[in-house]
Amino acid sequence: xxxxxxxLRECYRSGKTKQMSWRRSQxxxxxxxxxxxxxxxxxxxxxxLGKHYVEAFRDEVGILNKSLNFVFKELKTWxxxxxxxxxxxxxxxxxxxxxxxxxxxxxxxxxxxxxALSLEPLIGAIAxxxxxxxxxxxxxxxxxxxLVNSLPNYLDNEAIKVIEGGPAVGEQLLQQKWDKIFFTGSxxxxxxxxxxxxxxxxxxxxxxxxxxxxxxxxxSRSWDxxxxxxxxxxxxxGSCAGQACISVDYLLVEKAFSSTAVELMKVMIKKVFxxxxxxxxxxxxxxxxxxxxxxxxxxxxxMVKDSIIYGGSMDEDSLFxxxxxxxxxxxxxxIMTEEIFGPVIPIITLDKIEDSIDFxxxxxxxxxxYAFTNNEVFKERMISETSSGSVVFNDAIxxxxxxxxxxxxxxxxxxxxxxxxxxxxxFSHYKSIARRNLYTDFWFRFPPWTNYKLELLETxxxxxxxxxxxxxxxxKRSRKRFHIN
Numbered sequence: 001x002x003x004x005x006x007x008l009r010e011c012y013r014s015g016k017t018k019q020m021s022w023r024r025s026q027x028x029x030x031x032x033x034x035x036x037x038x039x040x041x042x043x044x045x046x047x048x049l050g051k052h053y054v055e056a057f058r059d060e061v062g063i064l065n066k067s068l069n070f071v072f073k074e075l076k077t078w079x080x081x082x083x084x085x086x087x088x089x090x091x092x093x094x095x096x097x098x099x100x101x102x103x104x105x106x107x108x109x110x111x112x113x114x115x116a117l118s119l120e121p122l123i124g125a126i127a128x129x130x131x132x133x134x135x136x137x138x139x140x141x142x143x144x145x146x147l148v149n150s151l152p153n154y155l156d157n158e159a160i161k162v163i164e165g166g167p168a169v170g171e172q173l174l175q176q177k178w179d180k181i182f183f184t185g186s187x188x189x190x191x192x193x194x195x196x197x198x199x200x201x202x203x204x205x206x207x208x209x210x211x212x213x214x215x216x217x218x219x220s221r222s223w224d225x226x227x228x229x230x231x232x233x234x235x236x237x238g239s240c241a242g243q244a245c246i247s248v249d250y251l252l253v254e255k256a257f258s259s260t261a262v263e264l265m266k267v268m269i270k271k272v273f274x275x276x277x278x279x280x281x282x283x284x285x286x287x288x289x290x291x292x293x294x295x296x297x298x299x300x301x302x303m304v305k306d307s308i309i310y311g312g313s314m315d316e317d318s319l320f321x322x323x324x325x326x327x328x329x330x331x332x333x334x335i336m337t338e339e340i341f342g343p344v345i346p347i348i349t350l351d352k353i354e355d356s357i358d359f360x361x362x363x364x365x366x367x368x369x370y371a372f373t374n375n376e377v378f379k380e381r382m383i384s385e386t387s388s389g390s391v392v393f394n395d396a397i398x399x400x401x402x403x404x405x406x407x408x409x410x411x412x413x414x415x416x417x418x419x420x421x422x423x424x425x426x427f428s429h430y431k432s433i434a435r436r437n438l439y440t441d442f443w444f445r446f447p448p449w450t451n452y453k454l455e456l457l458e459t460x461x462x463x464x465x466x467x468x469x470x471x472x473x474x475x476k477r478s479r480k481r482f483h484i485n
Contacts, residue, residue, distance in 0.1 A: 004161060005133070005176045009104050011158045012131040018101060019129075020079060022156070024072070026126045029154035030119060031068050034061055037150055041115060044142035048114065049240060050285035050319075059239060060115040063401055067120060070403040070420055071127050078127070078424045084432070087463055091440050096433040101129035102203075103179030105427060108170065108193065109136045110184045111287055112243045112341075114143035117207075121182045122160075124423025130180070131159045135173060137185075138166045139287055178202050180427060187412055194415075205416030205426055208409055209245030211339055212366045214396065215356045215382070217373035218257040228372040228394065229264040232345075233272055235370065235396035237323045241284040242343040243291075245413075246368050246397050249340055252356040255349040262325065262347065266310055269323050278320050283343060286319040295321055295342040303333045307346070354378065357385050365389075365411035370396040389413055451481055 016022050034041070041061060042053040051059075084095035105125050109118035118136050125132045136144040148164040163169060174181075174196035183193045184207040197204045214232050219225045236248045253261045274280045286292040296314055299305060304326065311324035326346040329335055335346055350356060353373070360369065367389040371382050379393055389409040390399045399405050400419075408417030418426045442460070444453040452471070455478065459468040470476035 001163075001172050002176065004163075005104070008131045008133065008159065008161060012101070012104050017129050017131055017159050020076070022159075023075065023126055023129055026155055026160065027068055027071060027075075027123065029156075030123065030126075031065065033151055033154040034064055034068075037146070040146055040150070041143075044140075044146045045115070047142040048111070048140040049243075049287060050281075050283075051240065052281050052284075055238070055240075055282070055284070060113055063116055064119050064123070066401070067123055067403065067420070071123060071424075074421065075127055075424075078421060079129075081433075088465065089442075089460055089463065090436075093434065093436045095435070098431045098433055099128070099424070099428045100431050102427055102429055104131045104133070105180040105182065106173060106176075106178045107132060107134045108173070108181070108183045108185070109134065111137035111139035111143075112240050112245075114140035115147075117184045118143075118147060121184075121205075121418060121423065121426075124418055125180075125182070125427045126160070127424050128427035130427050132161070133173065134160070134162045135170060136162065136164065138164070180205070182416075182418075182426070183207065190414075205408070205418065206414050207245070207407075207416075207418075208367070208412065208414040209339055210364055210366050210409070210413040211249040212246060212368045212370065213356070213360055214248040214251045214370040215353065215360075215372065216251060216253045216257070216261055217353050217371075217375060217378065218254050219372070219374065224374065225260070225264060226268070229261065229268050230272070231395050232370075232372070233265060233268045233323075236345045237269070237273065237277075237283060237343045239397060241286065241321070242345075243284070243287065243341050244397075245339075246400055248345060248370060248396055249366075250336065250346045250348060252348050252350055252353070252359060254353050255351060258327070258347060258349045262309065262327065265325060269310070273323060277323055278315065278318070283320070283323065286321055286342060289316070289319065291341070292316060292319050292321070295340075295344065298335045298338075298340065298342075299324065299344065301333055301335065304329045304335050311343075354381070357381060360386050360388075365409070365413055367409045367413040368392060368396075368399065387411070451479060455479055 042056050045051040045056040081096045081098050107121045136147045144164050148162050177200045181197050182205045187208045190206045190208050277283045307326040307329040309327045311322040313322040321343050324344045329346050365387045369388045369391045403420035406417035406422040407419045408414050444456040455471045
């Protein structure tokens, strides 16, 4: 592995990855891969996660094509040197910002969106001109195999490597020196990554997740209520069966509105997923037996099982968990302290919807907050009085698809951001360039020191050009002398 890493670094040092032509050719390779291997991608996602091919296109193939199109359109602008504004006092000077690649970067992906969360950061790393090692998750073996065996046929293998393997391989990779590590996964592994990165002072981006709350206000219009509940249902059950870092984790509602919300949710689950969700092929399956048993333990907890008011059935053989609703499980139970990562939504009732702000603030900062309300004052309070990676009003998950919005967490939900230009920036260093001639000088910045020079420095730092003129002409009242010794 060390030899492979050294070869990649030598390739980067050759300078070819910095060329616009190289970057565009690799991005075209990714686009060709998505087009030519579309059926194989759908098959692998179905094999690993039971995703319907339409869901697979929406959440993985389609969204990646959108990102590639955006990068192709903007890459030349992103790569351009930009002028930095200098104050008037900087006579005969200029300054620029030059984006340059970080170097050799490591991307460690996860299993719930094994194509999208592998290739989205790869797009940014390539666009920024880096050499890259990509390690997909071993927990999605069909997708990992597809990436390892097919993707290299579309990319420059001297500069981009896909390495398959489990935790042992991941540990070996983390022992190497990188110029950037981009990790998507659990907070537990994120801590391991960050600890390994500290050895070489390697910068990291950690896309982690957490418990994303949805807040459902007591909406008055039938259309508003139905539209809100439908979007909540989709954001909980319809995207990888809730195995998504940005899916709704739990729902906050007023006590007086809770029965209305529950009945609407029951109706909407049947409308979207049918009377038998298992046969609908619209709910993905749990990734493996370990995670299935984890969800089973959450639901069979003595403190929790009596709070199940809808669903709850599980099929271990097919790794299927029915869309499930809980009402007011104990707040100290694991289902309310750990990220659920499955098709289970606890509803927590509050005396008034404004109490949701204190409830959210009493817990670790989430990756996203979804608030369904028409109350503009409440919206402003949600923005100003909570802290999260993002806030979305009257919808959920859609922020992930916006190229012009940064995607990332804060606190325990993550470090750093990406998507669109933010991906380019994540994998770039903006080098400061300053240029001066040798004819003009700020002579008062050099010793020997006098009170006169202090006065000139003071006016210069304040950009007080008129005051500087007065000092030079001897017309400004002198500062008092300082007696330090």
